[in-house]
Amino acid sequence: MSAYIKDLVTKAKKSSFALARLSTLEKNRALKVMARDIIKNKDYILKENLKDLKIAYKNKLKQSFIDRLKLTDKRIKEMSKSLSAVAKLVDPVGKVISATTRPNGIRIKRVRVPIGVVLIVYEARPNVTSDCVGLLFKTSNVGILRGGSGALYSNKAIARVLNRALKRSGISFPAFFVVERTQRNLIDELLKQDTYIDLVIPRGGESLIRKVAKSSAIPVIKHYKGVCHIFVDKEADIKKALNISINAKTQRPSVCNAVETILVHQDIARKFLPLLKKEFDKRGVEIRGDKKTFAVIPGINQAKEADWAIEYLDLIVSIKIVKDITEAITHINTYGSFHTDSIITKSRKNIEKFLKEVDSACCFSNISTRFSDGFQFGLGAEIGISTDKLHARGPMGLEELTTYKWVATGNGQIRK
């Protein structure tokens, strides 16, 4: 272990004990100062961001990279707003999940506590830095933030502003750490520190997440792709099915809760598909269909086997005609990514079957897949959407950034 890493993780662990002792009031006060200071120091942050942007331009990086990297007045306002919003959310730490008194008089509670030290690995998106600091600080977790090296000037500037805000709020220890070195093997080293780091959350593309998951000795919560489905059942309300399909595909095609595959019951296909094609054509959506779909709406592209498992993140949709709800569910459980799937139907029986048997984090009926989101769910915040089954599933809010401990109090009881 390099001296740099050793120093970093030791300090982080130490801070985690100090952070766990802060009251909700102290944390909220500091979050409000952070929110104010981000705005106050806007010019400094933008100036540092410009250094990152210059390097990106020089290296001729893609426009999508620049878009994510670039801070603007608006984005800085949003960063500040997020911090204020988190200050207003209920603090999950200390919440009693359950309590019971045993026959021997021992009182047992399950209490929410911070996880400890959380490593976030993410791309060159400086706003993620302050968002994560806010969410982790509110839940009394020490963040180790390892953003893309292309955003290092920005991240260091944001960290400096937030750290000064913390100090001015009377917090005398470092409550988060931005990894300031950019060697590639640094991440591999960090991922071995399971004595000091309790959780890793990689945020970004699938390949980044797979890489982290593969080499980590620390538990990882993964946010893989969203191959989301809509199943238009034979008893669907055609108008709702159309609205929902259009919304789920076109409202924001680049995100993980956009729909990628529409499954259509064979008994409704001739009625529904021509209308859908018309709407999709209007909006420039490319359709890739199976043979049966092609027979109903000719002129579309043919879907290959690989299409059923692709997250297009684009104005492309695959469509398949199925003979019944069972085939739809089997398709979803075979090709899906266990993210979000929605059935459109008036049949209560089929709604129940679909919601029970689809093995995804979010199972919907008669709504757009786009609702799979921490804010839409009323969590007030979101650090990601877990496609894992353990600890946290689907949209992760503040509560999912905590764990629990068992607290048992007695009066001298011994085991018989």
Add this chain to the structure above:
Amino acid sequence: MSAYIKDLVTKAKKSSFALARLSTLEKNRALKVMARDIIKNKDYILKENLKDLKIAYKNKLKQSFIDRLKLTDKRIKEMSKSLSAVAKLVDPVGKVISATTRPNGIRIKRVRVPIGVVLIVYEARPNVTSDCVGLLFKTSNVGILRGGSGALYSNKAIARVLNRALKRSGISFPAFFVVERTQRNLIDELLKQDTYIDLVIPRGGESLIRKVAKSSAIPVIKHYKGVCHIFVDKEADIKKALNISINAKTQRPSVCNAVETILVHQDIARKFLPLLKKEFDKRGVEIRGDKKTFAVIPGINQAKEADWAIEYLDLIVSIKIVKDITEAITHINTYGSFHTDSIITKSRKNIEKFLKEVDSACCFSNISTRFSDGFQFGLGAEIGISTDKLHARGPMGLEELTTYKWVATGNGQIRK
């Protein structure tokens, strides 16, 4: 992937969907038949167990190995009783954890669901086979059971009996799988199947658990050692402190919730330690103390640095005098294994501080560490005691063998 593994994990995944459709009633009925059949087939199981025992004798395996391997009338009765007991427990599957209606009319629930396919890796202890089948079946999880190869005849016999019981109960698919091949690299291959297996729980010694955790691509819940502490504060009730220390060390020294280190406040050491030494001497407990302890109760062995992190699992205890509660908490958070720790004191302030700041799964006041146990906590069952922080912490009962999904129902809502 070998054909054997491929076939096994594919079948297991398929079964998991079928198992998730069973009702609580169907599961309980089958569990009762399993409980009866274990007793009915006692002679067959004992006969097969004898084959394993003969091999163990021939290979001159240790007495502790034989003790774990050997089935008796009593043990078979206990296996049957566990299955009956699990049938009577409340089924966590389908339980609504939370429910809310959003301003747009969408109704959102979090519902408990099975995890899916769970791999249990354990030592040559045939009773674990039926215990795990019971717990996993009740929670609608498909178990892949990989017990020590020294118990293969026994495990196969138990599996045969339980499978026939399932069939007689009308369950037409395999609800669990016993790995019947014993090649060592089989485990490594299994641990790569993260598409098919959702969770691994290794049960056994620390080295087995570390090995599994290191090579697994699947999330692992670890049950590492228990380096449990008692802190005798200066305001402790001496009699209770004595009773609890004796109970925690000697009632069953070989288990993970036995105490290994006793920390004593310096202001109570001269009063408490001589009494404790007398009691421990009577019971043959070896004391290893730091220098200050040695000064108070001479004639004991001196503790080395390594002693503070050892799980003795034996009639040995380490003792250290600390200057205050803060030093005690720091010691526990530095050398402990985050399993179970108890403070003995009349000070409410110190109880609160200890319960909040000790970073362990189970934080106790004025009771024996031996209470850290699923049955003692009223969970009705226990598949292990997690020393991990994610998903499950401390004693794991049925609920900890489930995850949740988000279920959202609406009436045509689309995202604005």
